[in-house]
Amino acid sequence: MKILLRLAWRNVWRNKVRTVILICAMTAGLVGVLFSLGLTNSWLDQIRENAVRTFAGHIKIHHAGYFDRPIVTHAYSAPDSLASTLSAHPAVRAWAPRSSVQGLLSTASRSRIVTLVGIDAEREKQVSVIADAMQEGGYLDEWKKPGRPILISRKLSERIGMGVGKKVVLMSQQFGSNEVGSGAFRIAGVFDTGNVSFDENHVYLQQADVQQMLQLGDRVTETVLMLHEMEESEEVALELSSAYEGEGLAVLSWKERMPFVDKSMELTRRMMVPYYSVFYIAMAFGIVNTLLMAIGERTHEIGVMMAVGMGRKWLIFLILLESMMIAAVASVLGCAVGGGLVAWIGATGIDLSAMAEGLAYMGVSRVIYPRLGWEEMTVAGAAALAVAAAFSLYPAWRAARMEPVEAIRSVG
Amino acid sequence: MSLIEVSRVTKDYLDGKTVIQALRGVDLSIEKGEFSAVAGPSGSGKTTLLNLIGGLDQPTGGSIHLDGIELSVLKPRQLHEMRLHHIGFVFQAYNLIPVLTARENVEFTMLLQGVAPRERKARALEMLEEVGLADEANRRPPAMSGGQQQRVAVARAIVTKPGIVLADEPTANLDSTTGAGLLDLMQNLNREYGVTFLFSTHDPMVMEYSRRLIRLRDGQIKSDETRST
Numbered sequence: 001m002k003i004l005l006r007l008a009w010r011n012v013w014r015n016k017v018r019t020v021i022l023i024c025a026m027t028a029g030l031v032g033v034l035f036s037l038g039l040t041n042s043w044l045d046q047i048r049e050n051a052v053r054t055f056a057g058h059i060k061i062h063h064a065g066y067f068d069r070p071i072v073t074h075a076y077s078a079p080d081s082l083a084s085t086l087s088a089h090p091a092v093r094a095w096a097p098r099s100s101v102q103g104l105l106s107t108a109s110r111s112r113i114v115t116l117v118g119i120d121a122e123r124e125k126q127v128s129v130i131a132d133a134m135q136e137g138g139y140l141d142e143w144k145k146p147g148r149p150i151l152i153s154r155k156l157s158e159r160i161g162m163g164v165g166k167k168v169v170l171m172s173q174q175f176g177s178n179e180v181g182s183g184a185f186r187i188a189g190v191f192d193t194g195n196v197s198f199d200e201n202h203v204y205l206q207q208a209d210v211q212q213m214l215q216l217g218d219r220v221t222e223t224v225l226m227l228h229e230m231e232e233s234e235e236v237a238l239e240l241s242s243a244y245e246g247e248g249l250a251v252l253s254w255k256e257r258m259p260f261v262d263k264s265m266e267l268t269r270r271m272m273v274p275y276y277s278v279f280y281i282a283m284a285f286g287i288v289n290t291l292l293m294a295i296g297e298r299t300h301e302i303g304v305m306m307a308v309g310m311g312r313k314w315l316i317f318l319i320l321l322e323s324m325m326i327a328a329v330a331s332v333l334g335c336a337v338g339g340g341l342v343a344w345i346g347a348t349g350i351d352l353s354a355m356a357e358g359l360a361y362m363g364v365s366r367v368i369y370p371r372l373g374w375e376e377m378t379v380a381g382a383a384a385l386a387v388a389a390a391f392s393l394y395p396a397w398r399a400a401r402m403e404p405v406e407a408i409r410s411v412g
Numbered sequence: 413m414s415l416i417e418v419s420r421v422t423k424d425y426l427d428g429k430t431v432i433q434a435l436r437g438v439d440l441s442i443e444k445g446e447f448s449a450v451a452g453p454s455g456s457g458k459t460t461l462l463n464l465i466g467g468l469d470q471p472t473g474g475s476i477h478l479d480g481i482e483l484s485v486l487k488p489r490q491l492h493e494m495r496l497h498h499i500g501f502v503f504q505a506y507n508l509i510p511v512l513t514a515r516e517n518v519e520f521t522m523l524l525q526g527v528a529p530r531e532r533k534a535r536a537l538e539m540l541e542e543v544g545l546a547d548e549a550n551r552r553p554p555a556m557s558g559g560q561q562q563r564v565a566v567a568r569a570i571v572t573k574p575g576i577v578l579a580d581e582p583t584a585n586l587d588s589t590t591g592a593g594l595l596d597l598m599q600n601l602n603r604e605y606g607v608t609f610l611f612s613t614h615d616p617m618v619m620e621y622s623r624r625l626i627r628l629r630d631g632q633i634k635s636d637e638t639r640s641t
Contacts, residue, residue, distance in 0.1 A: 001523075003512070003516050003519055006516065007512055300506055301509060304501075304503065304506070305509065305520075307466065307495060308496070308500075308501055308521050309496025309497070309521055310492070311489060311493075311524070312492070403468075403469075405463050
């Protein structure tokens, strides 16, 4: 066996230039696959992370009817045990209550329908990006002037033509009646999460102000949870659900609340498969071409080997071995270079400011950070080996079909 | 029973639409331990005859028995096995695998037979010593002379102790001194170990060394003489 391995390895390097070119081509292909994979991962991570970190959280606890009809009537008083349960739960990193309802924001000249989000300013810092996304003015807890503070986005600020310090009026249906509650608020700060479609439609207020304006008492419309590990979302949601279902509450993971995000991520991954296949098909052609040339050059030698007793299975095995050796070198190099490149660029990020406007609507930030897992690198490398094995079968079969006497006659 | 029995063997080739009769009813018996040559001019059919005896090609008509087994009924896999265990080959040139050393080339057929690595190596070195190339064991064919390469080929052919060694013009690319040395070697192996050799040749020196000379012309045996040397 050692001799056969040595024979295959030395055969591989008989035509060094050709082998090096093939290895370089396969390596480049694999680097292309890994880099694309890294970009896709980063892209999808950002869409998911932004969705979760901007507003959705890993888990939300609602009134049972709120998910279907997000109206103020579906606000709830948190059970006594909820706060202590969440604070003590080992999987929960942070949690915050919110009072979130549809309302009308008006200025002297313009009106817009927005979602009023009443928050516990301190707790909210732990579960969303709003506090970190402040561009002008200050966060809710920094507001020291008279009047009730409100945070609006840069986009909304541009649309209504109002900035920090200006007054806006909010109106929304009150809890337990058909009356409309309203109040005047001062713009305390302007934020920009990078997600334009979200920013345009959300304003933030102190929870107490919303509760008072809408006569909610101590009621909230949702409790948002951030976990230490996102992957535990469904498991923890299920656990909390069984504990609070009886209280008329629904506990939903981000996947349940935003199935389109999960599905679109899955769809994107599937749609990338034909793209990756192009790289592998190019590798396959390179292998077939090189092996056919090599076999053509070694016809006499193959004839001699068959004459001295080398069976067809051995011959096919030898050619597969040669192909696998080339692919193994290319896989190792490709994974090293591709993985290194992704790690290097992943550390600094790729600035996509030129298309930031378009990306912002898709929930993707201006800078993306390619990322690769070991599992993905292993699968990509193994796929190159599998392609090499599959596509070397044809040249191997052709070699094995040679008649020894014809092969020996060819010029050595 | 003869080692090889060739009965009324014919072999036709198609050259475009023309049928070329390479062999026309050849009858031949080779006994164990012979040191024989099939001689004749180019196109007489001597290489074709050796290829048929070696199971590298199939006759158009007639039959060939090797050690009592009819070759034409064997499947390709069985023919490979037959060649691997019962026949040694030495060709005119480019006999060896250029990327393997002399020792590895000799080991190659034993590898295919499934001989254990340690035994393989020992037998290969022993055989290389036998053919006078013990010091060249780790050299590759391109770094060896034509004569040395043919000696390695002979070592590879006989290391598995085959029933017969078929040598197709083994001296064709060698000068007379080297050719004589190679023939001396094969003659010694024949005398010492009883290895059967059958050559195809048009080299007068090979004919001189052979104890039996079968002359072929136009695909037919014209003479078959046994001599004492």
